[in-house]
Amino acid sequence: MSEHHPPLRSYGRLKSRPIKPRQAALVEQRLPELRIPAGAVEPAALMPNARETWLEIGFGGGEHMAAQAGRHPDVLVLGAEPFTNGVASAVRHIDEQGLSNVRLHDGDVRELIARLPAASLARVFILFPDPWPKARHHKRRLVQPETVAELARVLKPGGRLRFASDWADYVDWALARIGEDSSFAWQADRADDWRVPPADHVTTRYEEKRLGDCAPVFLDFVRA
Template sequence: MSESHPPLRSYGRMKSRPIKPRQAALMNTLLPQIRAPIEPFDPRTLKPDAAEVWLEIGFGGGEHMAAQAARSPEVLILGAEPFLNGVASAVRHVDEQQLSNVRIHDGDVRALLERLPDACLARVFILFPDPWPKARHNKRRLVQPEVIAELARVLKIGGALRFASDWADYIDWTLERFLKSPHFAWPAERADDWRTPPADHITTRYEEKRLGDCAPVFLDLLRK
């Protein structure tokens, strides 16, 4: 990252509770083997036979990322998560399922995006990110114009981006900002297109808690 950039800041707790001993051991042994490079890189060099490269932003405990990786072994999945407990949980999933097609960035996704080449991703998932519901905290939300611009850069033409949330204001916020971008389209035609979980969606424990103020909404956007 250029020295002209302000330092990245991920809001919230970096660790909420002690990491279990087995997960802590995997953080020391497995994570270094599957950590995304810290320099600019082409994801296909990590898995030369990958049919596609996907990215999950804020993978939480890693259940969705691991399940998608197990379901699509021909795909390389990059995952970004700044919170240590989530990373520890994800590394455990990778170990238990013996996944060879996952690479993890344990930090702010904006640093990872800067290291990726243009048009390298076929899919992006942003599932139930922190809504920062208070108006004075909205600036902390992940979905901001500069992040959308970076996502447009790294997504291939025709690439898909799925955003899901159970906070009505964040859904409106996200749709408004993506549709202001000339690079994204929302092809939904009927309510079921956003109210019904997509066929390939994998429900996580966080989603099941229903902590938001509305039923989950799924926005499937396309890179124009």
């Protein structure tokens, strides 16, 4: 019998600066009710009247996730982020904006995806994930064939996947691996389709830092 090994972590540190006491208290109060329950995830049980269910993978500080949830109150927005400070920031955004259509997974998104039913999501966002720029670390990148296959499983036909990065090598990597899966069709017809932020995009703090080696690139795919 082969020994089972968990997947390599696709993210780095889990915490940076200490969380301020007031924010820590808010997290302690709100996160238990915002956290996606353990076990099989049934979106209809989390928000019975939701028109659709969306997932943001690695929501960072939660700005994009909260803004999308605010714009689409009839959509259930799931967010996954292992970084403690990011989760605390997201909880604050959710609380301040009075959002009732966001649920959080404070851990590895692959564990959450495995618990989602097939064809349960209408949109997935992967915005500026950890690029793991060194070649020896590429195996830690989130976008791998097995992850792409799982996203194809949980996305509905016609569902949309958006990947964005400001690292040229990761853009090429993602385009190759997602493009290799026949379940996805890239929607670009001209250069502006990947160079210009989509009309519904919300700029994040990380994006504004411009830490990569190229201007932000946006790849939109549709689930066949």
